Amino acid sequence: MSVALLHIRDFRLAFHGYDGVAQVLNGITLTVEAGEAVGIVGETGCGKSVLARSILRLNPMPPARVVSGTIRFDGADVFAMEARALRALRGAGVGMVFQDPATYLNPVFTIASQLADVLKAHGLRGRTAIRARSLELLDAVRLPNPAELLARYPHQLSGGQRQRVLIAQALAANPRLLLADEPTTALDVTVQGQILALIRDLVARLGLTLVLISHDLGVIGATCRRIVVMYAGAIVEDAPAEALFAAPRHPYTRGLLASVPDLDHPDRLPVGIPGSIPSLRDPPTGCRFHPRCALAMPVCAVTAPPLRGEIHRTACHGVAA
Amino acid sequence: MSGIALPRAAALRRIRFVIWTFTGSASALLGLALVASFLILAAFGGWLVPYPDDATGAIHLAQRLQPPSAAHWFGTDEMGDDILSRVVLGTRTSLWVGLVITLVASLIGVPLGIVAGLLGGWPRAVIMRVTDVFLAVPALVLALAIVAALGPGVMHAVIALSVVWWPGYVRLIEAKALTLRSEPYVEVTRTMGAGPVWILWRHILPNCLSPLIVKASMDMGLAILAVASLGFIGLGAKPPAPEWGAMVSVARSYMPDWWWYSFFPGLFIFLTVLGFSLFGDGLRDLLDPRSARG
Amino acid sequence: MTPILELQDVVCSFGAHRAVDGVTLALQQGEALGLVGESGSGKTTVLRLLLRLARASSGTIRLDGTDITHAPAPALRDLRRRVQVVFQNPHAALDPRCSVAAAMAEPLQLMGGLSRTAIRARVADLLDDVGLGPDFLHRYPHELSGGQKQRVCIARALAPAPDVLLLDEPTSALDVSVQAQMIDLLIRLRARHRLSYLFVSHNLAVVRLLCERVAVMRAGRLLEQGPASDVFAAPTHDYTRTLLAAVLPPRFTQEIRT
Numbered sequence: 001m002s003v004a005l006l007h008i009r010d011f012r013l014a015f016h017g018y019d020g021v022a023q024v025l026n027g028i029t030l031t032v033e034a035g036e037a038v039g040i041v042g043e044t045g046c047g048k049s050v051l052a053r054s055i056l057r058l059n060p061m062p063p064a065r066v067v068s069g070t071i072r073f074d075g076a077d078v079f080a081m082e083a084r085a086l087r088a089l090r091g092a093g094v095g096m097v098f099q100d101p102a103t104y105l106n107p108v109f110t111i112a113s114q115l116a117d118v119l120k121a122h123g124l125r126g127r128t129a130i131r132a133r134s135l136e137l138l139d140a141v142r143l144p145n146p147a148e149l150l151a152r153y154p155h156q157l158s159g160g161q162r163q164r165v166l167i168a169q170a171l172a173a174n175p176r177l178l179l180a181d182e183p184t185t186a187l188d189v190t191v192q193g194q195i196l197a198l199i200r201d202l203v204a205r206l207g208l209t210l211v212l213i214s215h216d217l218g219v220i221g222a223t224c225r226r227i228v229v230m231y232a233g234a235i236v237e238d239a240p241a242e243a244l245f246a247a248p249r250h251p252y253t254r255g256l257l258a259s260v261p262d263l264d265h266p267d268r269l270p271v272g273i274p275g276s277i278p279s280l281r282d283p284p285t286g287c288r289f290h291p292r293c294a295l296a297m298p299v300c301a302v303t304a305p306p307l308r309g310e311i312h313r314t315a316c317h318g319v320a321a
Numbered sequence: 322m323s324g325i326a327l328p329r330a331a332a333l334r335r336i337r338f339v340i341w342t343f344t345g346s347a348s349a350l351l352g353l354a355l356v357a358s359f360l361i362l363a364a365f366g367g368w369l370v371p372y373p374d375d376a377t378g379a380i381h382l383a384q385r386l387q388p389p390s391a392a393h394w395f396g397t398d399e400m401g402d403d404i405l406s407r408v409v410l411g412t413r414t415s416l417w418v419g420l421v422i423t424l425v426a427s428l429i430g431v432p433l434g435i436v437a438g439l440l441g442g443w444p445r446a447v448i449m450r451v452t453d454v455f456l457a458v459p460a461l462v463l464a465l466a467i468v469a470a471l472g473p474g475v476m477h478a479v480i481a482l483s484v485v486w487w488p489g490y491v492r493l494i495e496a497k498a499l500t501l502r503s504e505p506y507v508e509v510t511r512t513m514g515a516g517p518v519w520i521l522w523r524h525i526l527p528n529c530l531s532p533l534i535v536k537a538s539m540d541m542g543l544a545i546l547a548v549a550s551l552g553f554i555g556l557g558a559k560p561p562a563p564e565w566g567a568m569v570s571v572a573r574s575y576m577p578d579w580w581w582y583s584f585f586p587g588l589f590i591f592l593t594v595l596g597f598s599l600f601g602d603g604l605r606d607l608l609d610p611r612s613a614r615g
Numbered sequence: 616m617t618p619i620l621e622l623q624d625v626v627c628s629f630g631a632h633r634a635v636d637g638v639t640l641a642l643q644q645g646e647a648l649g650l651v652g653e654s655g656s657g658k659t660t661v662l663r664l665l666l667r668l669a670r671a672s673s674g675t676i677r678l679d680g681t682d683i684t685h686a687p688a689p690a691l692r693d694l695r696r697r698v699q700v701v702f703q704n705p706h707a708a709l710d711p712r713c714s715v716a717a718a719m720a721e722p723l724q725l726m727g728g729l730s731r732t733a734i735r736a737r738v739a740d741l742l743d744d745v746g747l748g749p750d751f752l753h754r755y756p757h758e759l760s761g762g763q764k765q766r767v768c769i770a771r772a773l774a775p776a777p778d779v780l781l782l783d784e785p786t787s788a789l790d791v792s793v794q795a796q797m798i799d800l801l802i803r804l805r806a807r808h809r810l811s812y813l814f815v816s817h818n819l820a821v822v823r824l825l826c827e828r829v830a831v832m833r834a835g836r837l838l839e840q841g842p843a844s845d846v847f848a849a850p851t852h853d854y855t856r857t858l859l860a861a862v863l864p865p866r867f868t869q870e871i872r873t
Contacts, residue, residue: 044761225869245866269802270795505704510725
């Protein structure tokens with residue numbers, strides 16, 4: 001039997017604070033097969049970034065605490081790993097790209113030395129080998145004049161160039177999964193398109209599996225084949241991208257899609273979702289979306305709907321499985 | 322929810338946050354306990370100690386240099402005075418010298434920092450260069466020179482230390498005012514037609530308050546230490562005034578056989594400085610409005 | 616008709632860098648003008664120039680026909696009342712130590728001439744106008760969500776009964792579901808208070824919804840301006856075309872690969 005590349009099962013994570021316990025991830029079940037391109041979309045506080053960090057065990061614990069469930073990467077339980085296995089997971093298993101390229105590069109070191117650090121951490125030795133691999137990586141992310149670029153400092157690069165360097169770093173140890181958390185949010189729109197094209201291209205060329213996290217449905221729609229929608233710490237819908245855009249089933253997904261202004265339809269005013277995101281310290285009972293849902297039924301306030309379905313999964317009492 | 326219930330809920334959350342900050346961190350809790358004990362001893366020490374008269378220099382030669390016992394927990398000194406009584410009554414001296422020095426230092430430093438940070442230009446250049454000159458000379462050495470000129474005495478020590486203590490406050494407030502000046506909420510106020518005085522009172526000063534309180538709390542301990550240091554070298558309080566530094570200074574010649582004489586005043590200096598420093602750290606976490614986000 | 620705000624050949628340099636390089640632009644009474652461009656285009660500097668938070672190196676800025684380019688602070692009373700601003704990041708635009716009531720009362724106190732009770736009544740009215748109940752009066756910014764903070768900022772800007780709102784990316788720090796509510800609010804407020812908007816944004820889809828006219832900036836220069844429908848349907852400048860092509864619609868847009 002083949003093992004899924006990433007398998008998250010009933011994962012629950014809580015943050016402990018002075019105001020009590022916030023259930024930030026509330027039973028996430030998600031399987032990503034090798035070669036998939038999955039987008040995770042949701043608004044502030046839905047837990048998408050916490051989920052991404054959990055895959056690499058990057059959330060500081062405490063205050064975070066795993067309540068139940070497992071995350072397995074290539075069959076190995078991430079939260080049971082020893083330090084060495086964890087280091088191999090970070091980089092060689094999963095390469096991560098973060099939101100703000102300006103803050104993830106150290107301003108006092110050259111690009112060459114920051115790439116070399118990553119390569120050395122993954123066991124590459126020898127100056128010529130490191131330089132050759134660095135050039136190869138910068139070339140892979142389509143940066144012109146890689147030799148010249150190696151000698152530069154981060155502030156001498158544009159935002160788009162910096163993000164390319166960070167992607168090169170993420171790819172340094174030949175990861176199998178590329179995990180990108182809002183990789184274009186801090187960039188200009190014209191640069192955004194180029195970076196997304198690069199990610200698409202790398203995924204195809206290197207046979208990578210992609211998990212891309214974004215609040216922007218447009219970004220997800222331009223990069224991913226499958227979309228997972230999160231709300232208040234839970235997955236509410238998980239479907240092939242085309243199906244999700246064409247026929248969203250969960251009321252939250254529908255609300256989200258109706259909220260996005262569409263340049264091609266200037267006559268259509270975005271609708272928005274009434275109310276605001278619930279506090280995770282004191283979340284609504286039952287379905288966490290029910291207080292904002294126009295279609296809520298009595299049962300919605302009582303029991304949380306399970307995620308049902310095969311290819312198109314939805315967690316809603318109002319949607320037939 | 323009514324309009325009255327909400328502020329109360331907010332206050333409750335605030336209290337929970339205070340408890341959480343201090344109980345969540347052992348060091349902050351220790352700081353709080355030490356500072357609280359220090360304040361209680363300073364306030365009620367006179368009623369708590371067994372021999373209050375010993376603090377003013379009573380002489381009981383029959384009991385001189387006795388080791389710690391049930392009658393004298395911390396032992397006695399060369400005059401036969403109870404060291405516990407003297408050390409506890411010394412908290413009052415330490416409290417007022419600490420308060421006066423930090424208060425005077427901030428009264429000089431804060432206005433200068435505000436002027437430098439908000440006006441910029443040549444006033445800033447002048448103020449900051451003078452501050453740099455003061456910072457370049459070790460404060461204690463400068464204070465030493467001033468006390469030497471004024472003559473020894475705890476009052477003179479306090480004056481000297483107040484005069485050298487302010488540059489840190491200029492630095493702190495200047496930096497804070499400089500960042501606050503370009504905060505969007507200050508710019509919005511400016512676009513409403515607010516003048517510099519309005520902006521200062523409504524936005525700059527209230528937002529400078531918490532770093533100021535944190536620094537003042539940490540400086541309390543350091544100022545007490547500085548006064549004790551001057552006392553130790555004979556430039557501060559003079560025996561028989563119950564001042565820790567002066568006590569350690571006299572006790573030095575009785576080391577190591579009569580160890581308790583220098584040990585207990587020294588311990589109180591140590592605990593006080595440690596207490597204020599840890600307490601200041603706890604306050605820093607507490608007073609940051611962003612960390613209080615619900 | 617005299618434009619309510621007008622820039623004529625305005626240059627603003629910081630050292631050798633020309634943030635705004637010869638811009639001529641007019642905001643007519645009652646219109647909503649979108650000023651679009653990417654970071655470094657100078658669009659935010661234009662807004663700061665109009666607020667007199669930045670000084671023009673050359674050129675003229677007029678408010679309702681009156682030159683205010685170099686007017687001393689006391690002569691700006693008119694500008695300070697009639698032109699208000701809403702900044703991008705609502706988290707930074709409210710003083711963390713001021714309650715909602717205090718923040719909203721501030722422009723009214725600065726204008727003067729209003730009693731304490733009158734101010735209190737006006738603040739409650741304005742809060743209601745932006746869809747927040749009176750129970751928000753005593754809250755502090757850290758107790759509000761991003762959308763609620765932005766509503767408070769808008770209410771505060773409306774307090775002096777201005778003619779113009781300068782909106783600096785007011786929706787881009789917000790979640791989409793909240794952004795949609797904010798667009799709706801801005802459209803309603805404009806009609807109710809007969810406002811003119813200068814809407815600075817990089818989000819073309821939002822500009823298209825809110826503005827009748829658009830101006831496109833790049834590297835300090837104004838590339839083109841015109842009715843929104845024309846510019847969006849038939850851009851004359853290459854850069855505008857690039858900008859429009861870069862907008863990702865909320866759809867599955869990836870070419871299907873095998």
